[in-house]
Amino acid sequence: MPLPSKAFQRWLHGVAPNASTADVCRISGIKRTTLAQQLVRGKVAESTLVSISRGYHISPVQALATFDLYADLRGDPVPPTPDELVSQIATMDLLRAVVERSEPGSVSVAGLSPTPHPTAVRNWVDAIDDGELRHRVSEATGIAPQNFSAHLTANRLPPELAIATSRAAGVGPAGGLVAGGLLTEAEAGWSPNGRQEALDRMTLGELVTLAGERLQALGKTLRRQEQDHERTERIWENLG
Template sequence: MPLPSKAFQRWLHGIAPDASTADVCRISGIKRTTLAQQLVRGKVAEATLVSISRAFNVNPVAALATFEAYAGLAGEAVPPTPAELVSQIDTLDLLRAMVARSAPGTAGPGQSLAATPHATSVRNWVDAIDDGELRHRVSEATRIAPQNFSAHLTANRLPPELAVATSRAAGVGPAGGLVATGLITEAEAGWPAGARQEALDRMTRGELALLAGERLQALGKSLRRQEQDHERTERIWENLG
């Protein structure tokens, strides 16, 4: 949910009372036309707030929490669950870990992980916190149609307010979904340094193999759908001559 421009301007005046709009845009790297258009429309994107927060050394989560729609982000950071941490590990990193542990004479743990988010981070995060009824609860709480929620996951995206609502419905830390979407970093969400790596290292070879297999199966289905879509498009063009 974009932030009301009046509330945003009050917040901006609070953190940078002497900065002009031009100063804010220059320091944060936001185009003046982009910010001006958002202010005129009365809706400022969360990503804009995050960029400005970082530029003025304000934690983006704390900044978002000052707005009514994101009040649930206030307070001490809630540690992510092990499942959430593993969900934010790229599939290629899982495969590397599995190969390393399978090779004779290699310890396995300690590899360097790719940064968040990854190609399926949103969908994996939701799957990691889903008890089987999560989608239903999110749909009831937000009035989003289940098929629309599924479409977001297929596209590996969630609007920030929907990510927070999903966290709330799952009973996990409110900022986890914002990390999965890439709006904020692990550190900004209060995740302990190296937590993803530690979660990976704690997995047994069996758990790692099972998860990597599930990821590969999902990837295979996705790639096959893309191939089929491409084949259909090619046939249409051939029929059109």
């Protein structure tokens, strides 16, 4: 749920009381038309707030926390669980780690890919799901389970839904915002080496199992895309 424009403008006045709209957009890298449209509609995207916060060297987490919708972010950052950290490691990085451990020196590891990766949202939800998480999120937010699943398939999670999911899972509030790409690991208070350390703690068996699960999920996604492509081609052929 985007931020109410009146509340956003009060926050912005406190951050940059003497700045014009043009100044704010220039410093934050936001298009003036984008900000103007959001203000006219009465809803300002969280990503806009984050961009402005970065432009003025303010913590995006603290900025979001000034709004009641993101009150969960107030206070000291809650460290992510090891499973959350591993969920934010790209599948190709997992595969490289498997090869490196199986045949040391056979691959050159240049560090992990940055967050978020192409399946970061689904992997994060799977990592914190006890089997009933989707049901609890649906009850708490009113979102239909199929709509929640659609967000995961598209690898995007609205920030307010990410917060609700964290709350329902009993984990730190920033994890879903990192997985969704709104915040960086550093902004969320994660250790700079946290993901690598979580990966290093995994046994080879655990690593191979997880990589296999990721590949299986990727295979299903690719098959669906291929089937959709084939159906589209058949439709065009029938249209002549």
